[in-house]
Amino acid sequence: MNPEVYNHRTHPEVLKYNEVIELEMHNSNDIPHPMHLHGHAFQVTEYGPSREDAKPTDKASSPFVQSLVAPIQRDVMEIPPFSYMKVRFRADNPGVWVYHCHVNIHGSPESLRMLMTFVEAPDVLQKTQTIPPKLIRHCQMSGIKTSGNAAGNQGLDMTGLSPVPYIVSKSVKP
Structure with a gap:
């Protein structure tokens, strides 16, 4: 909560x-x-x-x-x-x-x-x-934690949280 x-x-x-x-x-x-x-x-x-x-x-x-x-x-x-x-x-x-x-x-x-x-x-x-076991196995094979907070840790520890994606603008000349 x-x-x-x-x-x-x-x-x-x-x-x-x-x-x-x-x-x-x-x-x-x-x-x-x-x-x-x-x-x-x-x-x-x-x-x-x-x-x-x-x-x-x-x-x-x-x-x-x-x-x-x-x-x-x-x-x-x-x-x-x-x-x-x-x-x-x-x-x-x-x-x-x-x-x-x-x-x-x-x-x-x-x-x-x-x-x-x-x-x-x-x-x-x-x-x-309930999370299907197949999905949990897929996460584990992909290196994704399947329990904990947003970073897969306990409590408020956000160590290892993946960075926010961002867009890099590039100018392309025709």
Whole structure:
């Protein structure tokens, strides 16, 4: 249940089983962002235009549409330019799920890093998930540790964690 064991590179948020999660996202630029959540259909509970100088909690400066009676359910929803959106989902699907922008470059190290990882109900997952022996053998043959934290060690020891991949730009002359 400790997000530190997953390493900060994954931007982990550990969720309790059946917890209700609400995310509020503000798009403060002129590019739409299609946000996608794996493993769930979220409810869109609020959306609308927002001013660049508005604070997320300042409802007077941010007109919105709210639908709590029959909210839209999606796994991808686009946040238009200079707008905001609130989505809600229940953490009822134990696993590791990514929430990210579908504009591929927005998840890259050079970009906005518009992604995060939900580690959902790891305590439930440990009791219910089994890893096939064939997969464990494959990891062992590849030199990949099959237990421990993100680095395959105990506790918060991240010694030996593989480096973050990065892109090297090269100019190619025609």
